[in-house]
Amino acid sequence: MNKHQTDNANAAAFPVDTIRAMFPALQRAGDFIFMDNAAGAQIPQSVLDAVTNHLVSHNVQRGGRYGRSVTVDQSVADARTSVALLINAYSSAEICFGMNATSFIRLVSLGIGQMLGERDEIVITDMDHDANIATWLALESAGAKFKWWRMREDGNLHVDDLRPLVSDRTRLVACTVTAHSIGSIVDVASVARIAHAAGAEVFLDCVHYGPHGLIDVQAWDCDYLVCSGYKNFSPHIGFLWGRFDTLKRLPTFREDFIPDEPPYKVEAGTFIYENVSGMDAAVQYLELIGRNLAPSNNRSRRENIVAGMGAIRDYELLLAREMLAVLKGCGATVYGVADEARINERVPTFCFNIGKLSPQRIVEEMAEMQIGIRDGHMYAPRLMKRLNLSMDSGAIRASLVHYNTVEEVHKFGEALGAIIARLS
Numbered sequence: 001m002n003k004h005q006t007d008n009a010n011a012a013a014f015p016v017d018t019i020r021a022m023f024p025a026l027q028r029a030g031d032f033i034f035m036d037n038a039a040g041a042q043i044p045q046s047v048l049d050a051v052t053n054h055l056v057s058h059n060v061q062r063g064g065r066y067g068r069s070v071t072v073d074q075s076v077a078d079a080r081t082s083v084a085l086l087i088n089a090y091s092s093a094e095i096c097f098g099m100n101a102t103s104f105i106r107l108v109s110l111g112i113g114q115m116l117g118e119r120d121e122i123v124i125t126d127m128d129h130d131a132n133i134a135t136w137l138a139l140e141s142a143g144a145k146f147k148w149w150r151m152r153e154d155g156n157l158h159v160d161d162l163r164p165l166v167s168d169r170t171r172l173v174a175c176t177v178t179a180h181s182i183g184s185i186v187d188v189a190s191v192a193r194i195a196h197a198a199g200a201e202v203f204l205d206c207v208h209y210g211p212h213g214l215i216d217v218q219a220w221d222c223d224y225l226v227c228s229g230y231k232n233f234s235p236h237i238g239f240l241w242g243r244f245d246t247l248k249r250l251p252t253f254r255e256d257f258i259p260d261e262p263p264y265k266v267e268a269g270t271f272i273y274e275n276v277s278g279m280d281a282a283v284q285y286l287e288l289i290g291r292n293l294a295p296s297n298n299r300s301r302r303e304n305i306v307a308g309m310g311a312i313r314d315y316e317l318l319l320a321r322e323m324l325a326v327l328k329g330c331g332a333t334v335y336g337v338a339d340e341a342r343i344n345e346r347v348p349t350f351c352f353n354i355g356k357l358s359p360q361r362i363v364e365e366m367a368e369m370q371i372g373i374r375d376g377h378m379y380a381p382r383l384m385k386r387l388n389l390s391m392d393s394g395a396i397r398a399s400l401v402h403y404n405t406v407e408e409v410h411k412f413g414e415a416l417g418a419i420i421a422r423l424s
């Protein structure tokens, strides 16, 4: 069997029914099809249980001397360990918990804004969520200058276009690992090589890639990375990773009683402990997928995560192929990677339009047919401009994760086809 056949065989063996049974929201939703996962994913029962267990059994402030409080300290420490394993951090002290990704990007940008000096250039892209653009552009008043790394016609960022933008003036390259709008995966390891060769740092927005593939900050050799738990089968929470020494140097706001050390100096105020427990359980859920698919007694937790995310990735490629075929069959203009031969460059997040039909109208009709997708600008005004789309109407996005099925993709196609026939 060649690699393609092996990947297909792995994908076909993916236990999607067992997985769906683990998600109470999917069980309760009847025929409703969740295809707005890029805006937030559903959570497995084990995550719900972890949140409930926190609230019922130790819903107290950490840092006390009594048992319940000590348990909270331990559960936060355990969650840092789990998230460190999820992303292959060098140490769990590099994992910082907080509200969401945007506030962390802002926090890092404010710190970097205070350290610009001679290196005052920041590279940003027109393929990112505005959270990873506007936060950097806000540093203009601190003297920052900007270089735009632009998406090519083929729907992705190319590192060849990055090289000429980076010099000894570059402080940082801020880019996405995967576009939340169109699903294109960026070669971030090459981004880090280019940036580091010029003495610059790399900030990665991993929010959209998180649920789709294996994160490895050591292999990618980046300097900062941010994720949102609620896209990753956990409740609302954000986490930031940075190299320990990098975080140690970063100016942050902290009260006098907070240690001047990562992660504490990066975590302003109290965060939501029940959701930290939920995030821990979400990592364990991904480990469980890996463990169940290839049972072995002596695999490490990270190895189970690698196996789990690998299986998810193979299965999602199958979904992506099906989805691409269905959209093409409906005559859609697919933004981003639309060539089946380049399917490895994408996740199953599809942004498209159907001729001149109103995205809003199509999405409303799909909602009536029990299919949850989204229309609009996808919080990516620069990308809308790049694609010649208006901010008002934008495009349609259908975003799948590993609990979606090929059958759902076909139902989606039938519903879309029927709507197109009615509206045309």
Ligand SMILES: Cc1ncc(COP(=O)(O)O)c(C=O)c1O
Binding pocket: 038, 039, 099, 100, 101, 102, 103, 129, 131, 132, 176, 179, 180, 205, 206, 207, 208, 227, 228, 238
């Ligand atoms: C790629 C990407 N970056 C950043 C964000 C903002 O994340 P948060 O809501 O956690 O601030 C989102 C949210 O949709 C996103 O998709």
